[in-house]
Amino acid sequence: MQLATFRRRRNRHLSAVVGLIATVGIFVAPFATGAALADEDQNSGSVYTMTNAAGGNSVLVFHRQADGTLSAAGAFATGGDGSGAGLGSGHSITESADGRRVIVVNAGSNSISAFAVRHDGLDLIGTAPSGGSHPTSVAIHDDVVYVMNAGSGSIAGFKLRDESLLPIPGSIQPLGTGTSADSQIQFNRDGRVLIVDERGGSGTIDTFLVDEDGVARHVQTIASSAGGPFGFDVDRAGHVLFSNTALGGGLMSGATSYDVNHLGILTPNGGPVTSGQAAACWLAAAGRFAYTDNAGSGSVGRFAVADDGSLSLIGTTVVGAGSHPLDEGVSANQKYLYVLADGLHQIVGYRVGADGSLNQVTSIGVPTGAIGIGAH
Numbered sequence: 001m002q003l004a005t006f007r008r009r010r011n012r013h014l015s016a017v018v019g020l021i022a023t024v025g026i027f028v029a030p031f032a033t034g035a036a037l038a039d040e041d042q043n044s045g046s047v048y049t050m051t052n053a054a055g056g057n058s059v060l061v062f063h064r065q066a067d068g069t070l071s072a073a074g075a076f077a078t079g080g081d082g083s084g085a086g087l088g089s090g091h092s093i094t095e096s097a098d099g100r101r102v103i104v105v106n107a108g109s110n111s112i113s114a115f116a117v118r119h120d121g122l123d124l125i126g127t128a129p130s131g132g133s134h135p136t137s138v139a140i141h142d143d144v145v146y147v148m149n150a151g152s153g154s155i156a157g158f159k160l161r162d163e164s165l166l167p168i169p170g171s172i173q174p175l176g177t178g179t180s181a182d183s184q185i186q187f188n189r190d191g192r193v194l195i196v197d198e199r200g201g202s203g204t205i206d207t208f209l210v211d212e213d214g215v216a217r218h219v220q221t222i223a224s225s226a227g228g229p230f231g232f233d234v235d236r237a238g239h240v241l242f243s244n245t246a247l248g249g250g251l252m253s254g255a256t257s258y259d260v261n262h263l264g265i266l267t268p269n270g271g272p273v274t275s276g277q278a279a280a281c282w283l284a285a286a287g288r289f290a291y292t293d294n295a296g297s298g299s300v301g302r303f304a305v306a307d308d309g310s311l312s313l314i315g316t317t318v319v320g321a322g323s324h325p326l327d328e329g330v331s332a333n334q335k336y337l338y339v340l341a342d343g344l345h346q347i348v349g350y351r352v353g354a355d356g357s358l359n360q361v362t363s364i365g366v367p368t369g370a371i372g373i374g375a376h
Contacts, residue, residue, distance in 0.1 A: 044063070047064055047070055047329065048372075049373050050092070050371055052369055052370065053084060055084075057078040057104070057113075058078060059122060068361040069361060077124070078106055079124060080111040082106060082108050084108065085369075090184040090231035090232070090282050090327060091186060092137055094139055094140055095374050102122060103115075103145055104138065110149075111128060111129055111130050112135055113125075113128075130147045130149055135148065135149050136182070144160070145160050146171075148196055153179050155175070156168075157171030157216060174218075176206045176218070179204060182198050182199075183230050194208040194210055194216050197229040197230070203224045205224055206218065207264035227245070230245050231281055231283045232283055238259070239259060240259070241255060241258075241285055252276060254280055254292070255273055256268065256272045257270065257309045277301055277316060282326065284330045285305070286330045289304055289352065290303040290305055291358075298324065298325065299319055300317045300337075302316065302357070304356055317358040323348075324341065324344075336375070338373055342370075346363045
């Protein structure tokens with residue numbers, strides 16, 4: 001009797017253990033799958049350009065798969081007008097660091113628009129006057145947005161809220177004396193310094209300090225160490241890297257590098273480095289490398305960035321004859337570079353190799369006249 005009772009109790013205990021293991025197994029498998037999906041999500045995102053149409057601007061969204069390929073995901077009206085012509089600027093589209101917000105310029109209606117990113121596209125948060133004329137470039141850090149108004153030679157700041165863009169009192173500031181062809185605006189890594197470059201007659205770079213209220217104050221205007229500072233980017237180490245259309249001395253175009261300190265003072269990291277290509281107009285940084293769009297040569301110049309910020313040319317990637325690459329963006333994981341090839345009416349995507357090489361992984365059509373590119 002005692003033996004039978006012991007066996008029944010032992011069997012019930014074993015059944016309970018087996019059931020618990022089965023239950024854990026049921027939940028472990030989905031958890032592992034979810035982790036794999038989360039890892040997959042970290043390697044995917046979106047790429048943006050805009051129509052810049054004078055009769056109503058729209059942002060075009062492309063979903064990025066984990067392998068870098070793109071698929072069209074719709075067009076979303078900005079509530080403003082494009083210029084209907086080239087902007088001559090970088091970062092006419094930008095994204096927040098977390099990828100949840102997209103900001104664009106509407107040069108034809110002197111306004112900027114902010115969007116919330118959804119899984120199926122974009123929701124318009126709001127459209128606001130840009131605080132000047134002909135806005136062509138925009139930057140965001142946390143909830144602070146600054147726009148460069150190329151027509152009025154000024155910058156203006158906004159606070160980005162869940163449902164609006166609110167002007168920051170006292171934030172409208174003029175650019176340095178002599179500017180005539182403003183190219184781009186961007187924050188440094190910690191968001192305390194704003195940088196604006198001017199590719200025209202003065203070839204200068206302005207810096208502004210941003211206080212805790214989001215108000216920018218002019219610090220300095222310096223002459224670029226090479227002619228025609230056009231596009232630029234700030235890499236993960238904080239180096240400020242410029243493309244330059246006119247290096248001088250028969251060097252064609254190329255790139256320059258600077259460091260910026262907490263007071264907004266720029267200092268060069270060595271001299272200019274030629275790409276050996278024509279019209280290095282825009283630049284994007286990815287990891288330890290920087291890439292210039294060479295509009296005149298239909299190519300991308302590849303540069304290595306040393307720990308001290310100095311540059312060295314490591315090669316050239318041909319986009320294609322007549323491709324006229326205009327702008328470029330890098331995915332948040334730094335693995336993919338996307339080039340807006342205006343002459344081909346395409347976005348062309350490349351995987352960034354460990355040695356800085358570029359391997360094409362995708363191309364997708366965009367409308368004639370599309371301007372700007374952003375990636376996350």
